[in-house]
Amino acid sequence: MGVKTILPFGPQHPVLPEPIQLRITLEDENIGQVLPALGYVHRGIEKAGEKNDYPLNVYLVERVCGICSATHGLAYCMAVEKLLAVEPPLRANYLRVVWTELHRLHSHLLWLGLLADAFGFESLFMQIWRIREMVMDALEKTAGNRVIISVNTIGGVRRDLTEEQIEETLRTLAECEKQLNAILPVILEDYTVRKRTVGKGVLTADQALRLGAVGPVLRASGVAQDLRMTGYAAYGELGFEPIVETAGDCYARAVVRARECFQTIDLVRRALQNLPEGDILTKPRGNPNGRAIVRVEAPRGELLYFVAGNGTKNLERMRVRTPTLANVPTLLEMLPGAEFADVPVITLSIDPCISCTER
Amino acid sequence: MPKMLKAVVGNLVTKPATRPHPYRRREAFARARGRVIFDISRCIFCGACALRCPASAIRVNRTERELVFEPFRCIICGACVDGCRRGCAQIIPQYHSPAYTKPEETYRAPIEVKEDNQL
Numbered sequence: 001m002g003v004k005t006i007l008p009f010g011p012q013h014p015v016l017p018e019p020i021q022l023r024i025t026l027e028d029e030n031i032g033q034v035l036p037a038l039g040y041v042h043r044g045i046e047k048a049g050e051k052n053d054y055p056l057n058v059y060l061v062e063r064v065c066g067i068c069s070a071t072h073g074l075a076y077c078m079a080v081e082k083l084l085a086v087e088p089p090l091r092a093n094y095l096r097v098v099w100t101e102l103h104r105l106h107s108h109l110l111w112l113g114l115l116a117d118a119f120g121f122e123s124l125f126m127q128i129w130r131i132r133e134m135v136m137d138a139l140e141k142t143a144g145n146r147v148i149i150s151v152n153t154i155g156g157v158r159r160d161l162t163e164e165q166i167e168e169t170l171r172t173l174a175e176c177e178k179q180l181n182a183i184l185p186v187i188l189e190d191y192t193v194r195k196r197t198v199g200k201g202v203l204t205a206d207q208a209l210r211l212g213a214v215g216p217v218l219r220a221s222g223v224a225q226d227l228r229m230t231g232y233a234a235y236g237e238l239g240f241e242p243i244v245e246t247a248g249d250c251y252a253r254a255v256v257r258a259r260e261c262f263q264t265i266d267l268v269r270r271a272l273q274n275l276p277e278g279d280i281l282t283k284p285r286g287n288p289n290g291r292a293i294v295r296v297e298a299p300r301g302e303l304l305y306f307v308a309g310n311g312t313k314n315l316e317r318m319r320v321r322t323p324t325l326a327n328v329p330t331l332l333e334m335l336p337g338a339e340f341a342d343v344p345v346i347t348l349s350i351d352p353c354i355s356c357t358e359r
Numbered sequence: 360m361p362k363m364l365k366a367v368v369g370n371l372v373t374k375p376a377t378r379p380h381p382y383r384r385r386e387a388f389a390r391a392r393g394r395v396i397f398d399i400s401r402c403i404f405c406g407a408c409a410l411r412c413p414a415s416a417i418r419v420n421r422t423e424r425e426l427v428f429e430p431f432r433c434i435i436c437g438a439c440v441d442g443c444r445r446g447c448a449q450i451i452p453q454y455h456s457p458a459y460t461k462p463e464e465t466y467r468a469p470i471e472v473k474e475d476n477q478l
Contacts, residue, residue: 059413144392
């Protein structure tokens with residue numbers, strides 16, 4: 001019988017890019033209870049959203065998250081479009097899919113790199129991030145910026161793609177796919193990687209549903225739920241099948257994200273090849289009045305925007321629920337019983353984005 | 360082992376993936392949003408850019424015919440460029456280099472004001 005120790009894991013920890021504290025009760029090397037502590041990076045974005053004019057909020061909500069910013073902009077624009085009864089043109093919807101999926105691709109690659117880093121596989125981390133750099137360049141060439149691309153606007157998108165840009169992006173994607181095909185077997189079949197991830201942090205489908213898990217965490221537990229199935233933007237026209245794994249451990253979550261990289265490349269390719277002609281913006285008129293809820297699939301899972309307008313140019317309320325907030329409770333069931341050395345990998349396996357969570 | 364040998368030999372002959380940054384800079388992409396500049400000779404000081412700026416980085420004084428821009432507050436979203444009807448606000452691909460101080464840029468109307476530029 002060992003002595004119980006409470007060990008603070010974070011908020012500053014080499015494996016955590018963002019500040020979250022897990023107070024871990026340890027008995028020898030085994031984890032007992034885990035208590036999360038949030039609140040280190042609260043920025044008051046929801047309140048700021050009530051002070052701004054509603055079109056300016058697009059730039060604000062893009063800064064909720066530094067990795068999936070296009071998804072936040074898209075969700076906010078869709079919510080306000082619902083209130084203003086504006087329908088974006090078809091071409092704008094396709095372009096939104098292109099940029100959102102490119103964001104998902106670079107987010108998943110970032111996560112795969114961080115996973116490699118979490119168990120000390122530095123060279124793999126750099127290899128993956130080198131591939132990610134190609135996606136970042138594609139984003140910068142098409143949208144003008146690497147991360148905060150600011151392409152979404154209420155009623156459509158702000159930039160159009162030329163023929164050369166479409167071809168160049170398709171070439172980049174082909175190269176990306178080639179390099180990923182060369183590198184992903186290393187991640188998924190390597191002895192060390194399997195040793196550190198298979199059977200760690202198992203979450204059953206029942207647990208995942210009960211705790212309200214979203215995104216790849218839920219899909220890795222065998223639940224086929226992806227909001228892209230609802231067919232918002234152009235996902236309905238493009239056709240979409242969620243990727244599901246059944247094991248529910250860290251390895252399954254890595255496999256889901258790795259397979260989603262290829263799915264994303266495929267979606268962008270199809271969206272670019274079938275890009276319809278036409279306008280990219282329907283001018284919105286008036287001020288938002290009423291309430292709207294929009295759910296979209298961010299790289300980490302379901303992202304919910306609630307927007308309430310009162311007929312003025314300021315919103316009455318803007319509420320953001322990010323995927324990590326829904327996924328933190330799963331950590332509290334995955335970690336107990338595990339060994340302390342597995343905490344970084346299990347924590348990382350939900351792809352925590354703390355700035356998102358605290359807004 | 361033979362697999363690894365291929366990678367080792369490959370790494371010996373290929374060039375590094377990184378760039379010696381301060382000596383060789385990356386060429387900016389043509390459509391990149393580097394920084395915002397103002398062609399003040401076209402400006403009519405209507406203030407549309409200041410109204411649209413989410414970061415409040417632009418202040419326009421209509422009576423003094425003066426535009427003050429804070430480049431280090433600017434988030435380079437391009438909302439001012441979209442809102443400017445005269446083509447005064449522009450985005451160039453070259454980004455602003457970091458600096459120790461954060462000076463404001465003040466633009467004043469040229470002395471000789473053309474007839475069609477007047478309010």
